[in-house]
Amino acid sequence: MLTNEEQSDTGTTPPESGIFGFMINFSAFLGAATMYTRYKIVEKQNETCYFSTPVFNLVSLVLGLVGCIGMGIVANFQELAVPVVHDGGALLAFVCGVVYTLLQSIISYKSCPQWNSLTTCHVRMAISAVSCAAVVPMIACASLISITKLEWNPKEKDYIYHVVSAICEWTVAFGFIFYFLTFIQDFQSVTLRISTEINDDF
Numbered sequence: 001m002l003t004n005e006e007q008s009d010t011g012t013t014p015p016e017s018g019i020f021g022f023m024i025n026f027s028a029f030l031g032a033a034t035m036y037t038r039y040k041i042v043e044k045q046n047e048t049c050y051f052s053t054p055v056f057n058l059v060s061l062v063l064g065l066v067g068c069i070g071m072g073i074v075a076n077f078q079e080l081a082v083p084v085v086h087d088g089g090a091l092l093a094f095v096c097g098v099v100y101t102l103l104q105s106i107i108s109y110k111s112c113p114q115w116n117s118l119t120t121c122h123v124r125m126a127i128s129a130v131s132c133a134a135v136v137p138m139i140a141c142a143s144l145i146s147i148t149k150l151e152w153n154p155k156e157k158d159y160i161y162h163v164v165s166a167i168c169e170w171t172v173a174f175g176f177i178f179y180f181l182t183f184i185q186d187f188q189s190v191t192l193r194i195s196t197e198i199n200d201d202f
Contacts, residue, residue, distance in 0.1 A: 017078055024075035028068040034180055035064040035100070041190055042107060045115045052110045060103040067096030091139070094172055098135050101128040101179050115186075124182050131175035138168035 039061040046052060073089025105125040108116045141161040152159050 021075040024071055028071035028075070031071070031176075031180070032065055032068040034183065035061055035068070037187065037192065038104070038183055040192070041186055042111070044190075045111060049114050051114065052107055056103065057107060060100055060107065063096045063103070064100040067093050067100060070094075070096060087142075094135050094138070094169070097176055098128070098131045098172065101131060101176070104128075104179075120182060120185070124179060127175050127179045127182070131172045131179075134168040134171040134175070138165050138172065141165040141168070 039057060042052075042057045043054065046054060046057065070089045070092025074086060074093060077085040077089065079086050101124070105121065105128045108121045108124050112118055112121050142165040144161045145158045145165070147158070152162055
């Protein structure tokens with residue numbers, strides 16, 4: 001059974017579950033907003049100086065948003081209450097998130113040096129590679145865990161799988177955070193505006 005380990009363990013019982021759910025939902029919203037902003041930036045850059053097919057950028061956005069939906073599932077379906085749904089959400093969040101970072105890294109290389117420095121491209125690809133390398137053993141070890149529980153004894157047979165899965169999970173989670181931080185320089189160079197129009201015949 002796939003388990004979303006240490007993060008989910010903190011959100012299985014009230015009142016922690018309420019705080020956990022709220023924070024994960026809020027993080028998913030911020031992640032979706034960041035991904036959409038990145039999508040619009042790349043779209044505009046590509047219109048100015050063509051470097052990649054627009055479909056590539058769109059697929060990246062869709063996968064990223066699916067990952068955010070997975071985060072919402074993790075937040076709203078507790079690990080012990082509905083483990084199958086919870087684990088499905090975790091799988092969506094981590095797998096789609098990792099693929100998103102890989103696609104964005106490729107886009108960064110395609111837009112280099114016009115819109116990204118080579119150093120930034122290397123950093124993004126390095127984070128993507130580490131996350132990709134961590135998500136595989138995370139899923140493999142989590143699938144070998146036979147029970148879903150909060151407290152573990154080091155002498156239990158599935159304990160090592162639990163530990164490895166948790167370490168890999170946190171590695172991927174922090175990878176996402178650091179990857180988004182690489183967007184800061186890109187976001188500083190653009191301005192987003194929301195325009196409102198009222199039709200005269202209203």
